[in-house]
Amino acid sequence: MPLPIFFAAPHRVMFLAGTVQALATMAFWSFEMGGRYAGLWTVPSWPLLALFPPSVLHALLISCGVLPLFIFGFILTAGPRWQGAGELSPRDFLPAFFLLASGWLLVWAALLLPRLLVAGLALAVGGWMAVALTLTRIARHRATDREHIAFVALAAWLGAAGLGAFGAFAAGGAPLWARLGTSLAVWGFLLPVFLTVAHRMLPFFTSSAVPGYVLRRPAWALRALLGLGLAHGMLTFLEQPQWLWLADLPAMFVAARLTSLWWSRAAMQNRMLAVLHLAFAWLGVAFALFALQSVVRGVLPGFLGQAPLHALTLGFFASMLLGMASRVTMGHSGRPVAADNAMWWAFCMMQAAAIMRVVSEWPALPGAYPLMWLSSALWLGAFAVWAGRFAPAFWRPRADGKPG
Numbered sequence: 001m002p003l004p005i006f007f008a009a010p011h012r013v014m015f016l017a018g019t020v021q022a023l024a025t026m027a028f029w030s031f032e033m034g035g036r037y038a039g040l041w042t043v044p045s046w047p048l049l050a051l052f053p054p055s056v057l058h059a060l061l062i063s064c065g066v067l068p069l070f071i072f073g074f075i076l077t078a079g080p081r082w083q084g085a086g087e088l089s090p091r092d093f094l095p096a097f098f099l100l101a102s103g104w105l106l107v108w109a110a111l112l113l114p115r116l117l118v119a120g121l122a123l124a125v126g127g128w129m130a131v132a133l134t135l136t137r138i139a140r141h142r143a144t145d146r147e148h149i150a151f152v153a154l155a156a157w158l159g160a161a162g163l164g165a166f167g168a169f170a171a172g173g174a175p176l177w178a179r180l181g182t183s184l185a186v187w188g189f190l191l192p193v194f195l196t197v198a199h200r201m202l203p204f205f206t207s208s209a210v211p212g213y214v215l216r217r218p219a220w221a222l223r224a225l226l227g228l229g230l231a232h233g234m235l236t237f238l239e240q241p242q243w244l245w246l247a248d249l250p251a252m253f254v255a256a257r258l259t260s261l262w263w264s265r266a267a268m269q270n271r272m273l274a275v276l277h278l279a280f281a282w283l284g285v286a287f288a289l290f291a292l293q294s295v296v297r298g299v300l301p302g303f304l305g306q307a308p309l310h311a312l313t314l315g316f317f318a319s320m321l322l323g324m325a326s327r328v329t330m331g332h333s334g335r336p337v338a339a340d341n342a343m344w345w346a347f348c349m350m351q352a353a354a355i356m357r358v359v360s361e362w363p364a365l366p367g368a369y370p371l372m373w374l375s376s377a378l379w380l381g382a383f384a385v386w387a388g389r390f391a392p393a394f395w396r397p398r399a400d401g402k403p404g
Helices: 010-037 054-083 090-109 116-139 147-170 175-209 219-237 245-262 271-295 307-331 341-359 368-394
Strands: none
Touching (some): 010 090, 010 307, 054 175, 054 307, 175 307, 245 271, 271 341, 307 341
């Protein structure tokens, strides 16, 4: 691997780290799901899991270890352009990359040596804070629109706090620290970032490819969804699920409004745009499931289980990630921006994984654990297909000979 090329741009280092982390995380979780829950084989007794619940480790790895690396690669590439601030130099992102990579390597080693977990999370928090500082600096740059990058920078700090809360739990803190970490990571960081990026980029991408498309970015809708998402996260942390519908029901209507506002029949003829629009449509579905679960909680406790959360994380987050990461990789490797068969099949597999995971929580369905395992295997397969197609671009020179 030619290191000067690999270290030349933030999306190269962060996307490759995210790819490796995604494949490792889902391979591990699929193996654990198949053995520990579905009973398909015997799994080893990892020393860490005697101290750190598997469900919490899964939440930690996905919400703080996989998705953020892609987010950082995207926003450190696109954010300066949003503000007209110019490209970042390697010193702006490489220290954060090395801290994050070193930290997550120690977290994996902690499966066998649990005492390494706190040190690994501390390094990862340091890398995350370095990214947040860079984003804060970018957000201060004079520009016509500073709201989007300001929301992302604030979300990055909330995400760092969430990872720190996981670290407090790993150091022996009460379970509420893990609950706080999950709430901050999902509702304080992931949802705000994915919402903000979609609000800025989805109508822009569509308008650039569809003649006559009217670009609409209603600021009220973004602010409403951000506020309602934070309210959901706070109620979840406070363990008040019976009131979640107060946030989720209006959020469902706002998300549905944006979906219909941005939808274009012509855009669906373009597979790259179709990926982004279909991914965003999951947001309204997720909020609808959350609202339904909250409303019927008194009559049907436990109804839908983790289905709403996976509609959000698998349906919206992971699907949108495939589309955005593919577009950045193609555009910044000097290749035409178009969804080829590999990307399309990876996206379709991700949709199947999301639907299967949501359906597996249906209360009358027998054999839920095997279905959950199959969903995890499809998630892994989707990312493996995507990685096989796009990962080499992270260490190869641009096809058009340009730097970066």
